[in-house]
Structure formats: structure tokens, C-alpha cells
Amino acid sequence: MNIDDEIEASPESNVAGPRDLGLVAVHRGVDPSTGNQDVEEYHAIEDEEEQNESQIDNDVNSNENIETSSAPDSPESSTIHEFDMTLPSSHSYLGSNLQELRGRTLLDEGIYMNLPLLIRESVVLFPGQILPLAKFGRSVVEMLLKCISDNRTFGVLCYRDDKLQTIGTTAEIYQYNEENSPEGFCIKAIGRQKFEVLRIIHGFQKVSANVKILPEIVLPSPFADYRSFSLDFQRGQFDKINNHKKEKIEKVEALLTHWPSWVYKQFDPQSLASHIKHHLTHIETRGSHAPDDPIELSYWVAQNLPLTDDERVLLLKFDCAISRLQWELKYLTKDRYLACSNCGIQIGKQSDVFPMSKEGPQNTFCNSGGFVHDTITLYDVSNIILSGEQPSTEYSWFPGYAWTIAYCERCNDHKGWCFEAHNDKSLRPQSFWGLTRRGLKSIKGDLIEDLYELDPGLVVPSLLDTLLRH
Numbered sequence: 001m002n003i004d005d006e007i008e009a010s011p012e013s014n015v016a017g018p019r020d021l022g023l024v025a026v027h028r029g030v031d032p033s034t035g036n037q038d039v040e041e042y043h044a045i046e047d048e049e050e051q052n053e054s055q056i057d058n059d060v061n062s063n064e065n066i067e068t069s070s071a072p073d074s075p076e077s078s079t080i081h082e083f084d085m086t087l088p089s090s091h092s093y094l095g096s097n098l099q100e101l102r103g104r105t106l107l108d109e110g111i112y113m114n115l116p117l118l119i120r121e122s123v124v125l126f127p128g129q130i131l132p133l134a135k136f137g138r139s140v141v142e143m144l145l146k147c148i149s150d151n152r153t154f155g156v157l158c159y160r161d162d163k164l165q166t167i168g169t170t171a172e173i174y175q176y177n178e179e180n181s182p183e184g185f186c187i188k189a190i191g192r193q194k195f196e197v198l199r200i201i202h203g204f205q206k207v208s209a210n211v212k213i214l215p216e217i218v219l220p221s222p223f224a225d226y227r228s229f230s231l232d233f234q235r236g237q238f239d240k241i242n243n244h245k246k247e248k249i250e251k252v253e254a255l256l257t258h259w260p261s262w263v264y265k266q267f268d269p270q271s272l273a274s275h276i277k278h279h280l281t282h283i284e285t286r287g288s289h290a291p292d293d294p295i296e297l298s299y300w301v302a303q304n305l306p307l308t309d310d311e312r313v314l315l316l317k318f319d320c321a322i323s324r325l326q327w328e329l330k331y332l333t334k335d336r337y338l339a340c341s342n343c344g345i346q347i348g349k350q351s352d353v354f355p356m357s358k359e360g361p362q363n364t365f366c367n368s369g370g371f372v373h374d375t376i377t378l379y380d381v382s383n384i385i386l387s388g389e390q391p392s393t394e395y396s397w398f399p400g401y402a403w404t405i406a407y408c409e410r411c412n413d414h415k416g417w418c419f420e421a422h423n424d425k426s427l428r429p430q431s432f433w434g435l436t437r438r439g440l441k442s443i444k445g446d447l448i449e450d451l452y453e454l455d456p457g458l459v460v461p462s463l464l465d466t467l468l469r470h
């Protein structure tokens with residue numbers, strides 16, 4: 001049985017999650033002791049939940065809860081309070097006794113180095129993305145402790161369908177708990193810089209790699225060679241220049257070239273970023289804030305869209321924010337709905353996606369079994385059924401809410417969770433859905449076909465070169 005079979009065959013895999021995937025595991029199958037251990041741990045949690053029935057006695061049947069929660073506000077709820085959207089990014093379910101690590105490690109772009117690796121199924125980390133991790137094997141805990149005493153940095157590499165990606169992102173640990181037992185050890189890390197794997201190095205139960213830290217390419221203005229110095233007095237202070245004046249100047253400068261100004265706008269990071277921000281208005285008005293800087297925005301959008309692993313890796317491969325923003329803008333301008341990744345039935349509408357966190361509508365969480373889920377939040381879904389189990393507050397990613405596992409009605413594949421306010425009728429929203437990215441696919445439009453025609457490394461530079469040569 002290969003590793004995928006092992007993961008898919010386990011009924012708990014979507015709940016308790018698979019284990020750390022060392023290269024040994026990739027080629028020879030999961031270490032049975034590690035795998036069994038996690039499953040046992042999950043059953044232990046289940047048992048504990050059953051014992052805590054007194055705590056959940058007040059909860060009624062989950063389906064009834066949904067109906068209750070979608071009903072109009074009860075007249076008896078005296079004060080209404082909105083959910084604190086700063087809570088999810090604190091990942092308080094990992095405990096409150098975490099140690100802070102200060103400082104920031106910035107690796108020189110283009111350098112070659114040896115990097116310890118953490119290989120996880122379906123985890124594609126972007127720069128700026130928060131990654132909570134728990135439930136490691138002993139060797140991984142040792143690796144992470146060594147990182148903490150060194151430069152706090154390790155590499156995160158995605159493994160999927162028997163394939164190890166060659167592009168990953170460094171993760172810098174900023175919090176950890178001091179208890180260094182494999183069961184209790186957890187960390188919070190943040191994505192920093194992209195790297196390319198040159199050679200995997202197998203060690204005893206450890207994996208590292210020779211990598212190259214990839215640069216983020218920032219292209220000069222296409223008008224750099226055509227700059228009209230006579231217009232300099234119009235520019236004023238460059239950083240205070242307003243868009244209207246900037247556009248007027250660019251139109252004049254474009255007259256000196258063979259191309260109209262609108263062509264150049266398609267390659268202007270600021271212009272692309274403002275177009276994308278326009279499409280994110282409904283997210284921002286609901287309490288999330290997307291970055292203004294084009295590079296940060298390009299990664300923020302990549303992190304928050306319900307993309308497949310392949311699409312996320314493709315965006316990671318783009319070496320320039322312009323390429324990412326162009327791809328994302330094309331994605332955002334198509335009408336889409338979310339469907340079951342397994343059977344294709346419609347699950348949710350793009351208009352039902354909303355943020356429950358300041359970080360955006362899709363956040364990365366770690367469950368009690370150590371499995372990492374990118375979870376997108378929606379007001380409403382269709383063709384979903386709930387497990388018959390009582391809602392649980394154990395390890396809840398949204399403090400104040402109890403979760404119930406949700407499955408696709410047609411194929412019974414795990415899709416995510418329904419979250420309901422726990423014993424608090426004044427909390428808003430009363431309920432919502434958190435769907436796991438890997439259980440979804442975004443349909444439709446011809447984008448998927450288009451994107452594979454693009455060569456991520458070449459498309460923008462070659463087009464820009466063409467423009468600049470004329």
C-alpha cells in the first residue's frame with residue numbers, strides 16, 4: 001500500500017490527519033508506529049469527548065442547531081456581539097503557554113544552502129501565510145528544536161500524488177511551546193521566502209535539501225527608457241503622486257513608444273493590484289484587510305483563493321508579482337462556484353464566501369491529529385450533510401463555536417465542518433461553514449485550460465521584452 005492509499009483508506013484521515021511525511025515514508029510507506037500512534041490519539045480524543053457528555057448535554061441535534069441558527073434573531077437575545085476576527089489567527093487551540101521568538105531571519109536571495117525540510121501532504125505555503133503545526137514524530141521535534149536554537153527557519157515542501165514538489169517556502173518559527181514531548185510540542189510559523197530544491201539529502205529519519213533561495217523579481221517601469229524629463233515637474237513627489245496624474249503622464253510617455261498606454265497597464269503592478277482590490281471589496285467591507293503592496297497582495301490572494309494544489313504550486317513558481325496578479329485577476333473576473341472535488345456536485349457560491357478572520361476568508365489550521373487544513377468560510381452551502389455526532393468545542397479553530405463534521409451528500413467525501421455558536425445566542429454569526437480547500441474545486445471558466453499554456457517563468461519577461469524592444 002503506498003502512502004496515498006494509506007491516507008485515503010483511513011476513515012479518520014480527514015479528521016485526525018496523516019503524519020509527517022519524511023522521504024523514507026514517501027518511498028517505503030508510512031512508518032506504522034507513527035501512523036498507528038496518531039490514529040490511537042484520535043480515538044483517545046473521541047473517547048474523551050464521549051466522557052465529556054455533560055459538557056455537550058446542552059447541545060441539541062446538530063441538524064436542529066442549523067435550523068435554529070438560520071432562524072431570525074430571537075427576541076430574547078438582548079445584546080448582539082460580532083465574533084472577534086482577530087481570534088482565529090491567534091490559534092489559541094494550540095494552548096496559551098507558547099514561547100515568543102523575536103527577530104526575523106532574512107536569507108540572501110540567490111544563495112545556496114542546506115535547509116531542513118518538513119514535507120506535508122497538500123500543504124503549499126506562501127510567503128506571509130501563518131502555518132500552525134502540531135503532533136510531530138520525535139525526529140521532527142528534534143529538527144524543529146534545532147531550528148529554534150539556530151535561525152528558526154525550515155523549509156515546507158508539498159507532497160501530493162506520489163510527487164514531491166521542487167518549489168517550497170521557508171517557514172520561520174515565531175512561537176512554540178517548551179514542552180518538547182512529541183505529543184505536546186507545537187509551533188506557529190510564518191512563510192518567508194521561496195526556494196528551489198536542488199538535491200534531497202536523506203538522513204536518519206530526517207530530510208533536508210540543498211536549496212537555492214529564489215529571488216522575487218521586481219521589474220523596472222516599462223517607461224524607464226522613455227522617461228520624459230520635461231514632465232518631471234508634473235510628477236511632484238514620486239511617492240505622493242496620485243493615480244490620475246500618474247495615468248496622464250504615462251499616456252504621454254506611451255506616445256513615444258509603439259504601444260498604447262493600456263498595454264503597459266496590464267504589466268503595472270500598482271494598476272493590477274488596484275483592479276484586484278476592487279474585486280475584494282466585499283471581503284474587505286466584512287472586516288478583512290488585504291495588503292496594499294503588490295507583492296504581498298499577490299501572495300495574500302493566492303493564499304485566500306480556494307485553489308487546487310497544482311494551482312497553488314503554479315503561483316508559487318511565478319517569480320514576479322506581475323505574473324501572479326495577472327493570473328489572479330483572470331481568476332477573479334470569472335463567474336465561479338465551489339464544487340465537491342470528488343464528485344463535482346455544487347457545494348457553495350463565491351458570493352457566500354466571507355472572512356471570519358482578519359487574515360482573510362481562507363486560513364490554515366491544524367487539527368488535533370496534526371493534519372493541516374486550509375479552511376475557507378462560507379455563510380451557506382448546499383448538498384452537504386452533517387455527521388450525526390454532537391457538536392464539539394474540542395480544538396475549535398473559532399473560539400466560541402462548536403464544530404460538526406460535514407460530508408458531501410452525494411459521495412460522502414469529507415468537505416469540512418459546520419461551526420455553531422456554543423451556548424451564546426448573542427454571538428454573530430450564529431453559524432457558518434468552514435470547508436477544507438482540498439475537498440473543493442472551483443468551477444468553471446476556461447482558466448484551467450489556459451493556465452497550463454502559460455510558462456510561469458517566461459510569460460511576463462518575454463512579453464515585456466517584446467514591448468520594450470519596440
Ligand SMILES: [Zn+2]
Pocket residue numbers: 340341342343344345408409410411412413
Ligand atoms: Zn461529492
